[in-house]
Amino acid sequence: MKKRKDGRYQTSVYLGTDDEGRKKYRCICGKTQAEVKRKAAELKLRIGKGIDVLNENMPFGELCERWLQYKKPLLREQQYKSYSTNLKPFAILHDISIRKLVKSDFQTIINSYAVKNPHTGKPTSKKTLRDFRLTARQVFDFAIENRILDYNPVSYVQIPKDAPKKERRALTEDEQRWIIDTPHRAQLPAMLMMLSGLRLSECLALQWRDIDLERATINVHQKLVMKGKPHILQGGKSKNSIRTVNIPTILVDFLKNQKTHSGQDYVSLTASGKLFSDTAWRRLWESYLCELNFRYGDFSDYKNRPKSKFDPHGTPFVIEKFTAHYLRHTFATNLFFCGQDLLYVQQQLGHAKPETTLNIYTHLVQTNQIHKTDKVIDFNAYISAITNAKNKLAK
The missing domain is CATH 1.10.150.130 (Tyrosine recombinase, N-terminal domain)
Known part of the structure; x- marks a missing residue:
């Protein structure tokens, strides 16, 4: 240890060698010898613990x-x-x-x-x-x-208690009817996600052989990876993602009609018969939302209703946009509405733990959004009631 001209004390501690084999030292300074000894001891302790002190000052x-x-x-x-x-x-x-x-x-x-x-x-x-x-x-x-x-x-670090909590939203009954009633190339994957709870990656990797229309089940065991060249990967997000999902009659009937028009192995493909890339899916979904917006949007606040979604003057977007994940969330919400227990919903969604399902849908449990009933409502009947509501209103 030596005393510098400014009156402070200084010593050096050997740190080791760099990638080129050169010895590295760290200079330690302090107002007193005791302070310098303390700082040097702390540094040597970190070195003794195996800490890479050469990089601990990294930005x-x-x-x-x-x-x-x-x-x-x-x-x-x-x-x-x-x-x-x-x-x-x-x-x-x-x-x-x-x-x-x-x-x-x-x-x-x-x-x-x-x-x-x-x-x-x-x-x-x-x-x-x-x-x-x-x-x-x-x-x-x-x-x-x-x-x-x-x-x-x-x-x-703690999250402030008064920070707003954003709940995930399920589709309204009207929006669910839009999915069921509107023909489009995206309708098939949309129906699957809304009525079976498949993740987008699971839905786009689904093959017709994975669907048992007689038993009304879907075998989920693979997913589509859109990164780079789209390809199928066996397995799922977790081991619980590999599962058998029960589907309602309305989806069975819809799939029967779709299968008769399909000569493909995969259920959902691009117009050119290829697996979806991230860009291809995004374009298809944007087209789908434009179709729904044009058909069901409320344009009463505009002087002239657009004649076509391809109107060169542009069609204002008046419906609330939603993503494919809203459809999976809608499926789970409908199961809770029917009185299904937490473990069944977890199994159908393929969550790794019941806590995951509970954390996402706890707001449904804590409010009156779920029907208070001692018995489970038939899922087929529940979905049919949503579908038929439009016809009752029309009459």
Whole structure:
């Protein structure tokens, strides 16, 4: 240890060698010899624990990039994009050393987004805030697993209690009738997802041999991977994803009619007979929503109703847009409406745990949205009642 000209004390601690074999040291300074000894002892303790002290001053932005590159081959394209998006709120911390970051750095950002999302101008939902926190936590877990750090500051970040909770929405009865009544190339996969609860990837990988129309069941055992060249992957999101789903009579009848017009092995393919890519599906779904909007949208606030969805002047979008996942959510909601128990709904959806199903649909259990009944309502009868409601109103 030596005393510097500025009156502070200084010593060096050997860190090891870099990738090129050169010895590396870290200079430690302090106002007193005791302070320097304490800092040196702490550094040697981290080295003794196997911490990679050569990288512990890495900027947070670089750690995020390393983690994303590590995860990229392991994720679907959409998951990778979601992770990248979830890290954007923390961009302000990118140039700060990861060793210097503490809980308050992340808590402050979470709190500010709970009050106002700078992109939407509205408070960020609890689910989105949890996604932000979970992604940042995984980044630091990656650093711990690689012995760069031994502490995860995001583990202690809390979600504000007054952050808004965004519930997933099921389709209304009118919207369900739109799906049932409207011919379109997307109607077949839409009917499957709404009346069997299949995930989009499961639906687009479904083959006719997986459907037993006599027993009214669907065997789910594979999924479509849209990343890169579309291909079929055996298995599912979890082992529970491999399952047999019961389907209602209205779907059985619909599929019987569809099968007579199909010479394909797969149930849902592009117009050219190929597996769906992410872009191909997105275009088909946008076309489907445009069709529903033109048929069922309320244009009373406009002087002239569009003559065609291909109107060169443009057709205003007046219905509420929904994604394919709304259809799966609708299926589960209808099962709960029929009085089915949690374990049955979990099995039909292919969730890994009952807790997953409960966490998603707990708002249905805690409100009066579910019919209070001691007996299970027949699912066929329930769906038929929704379908026939339009005819009763017409009469």
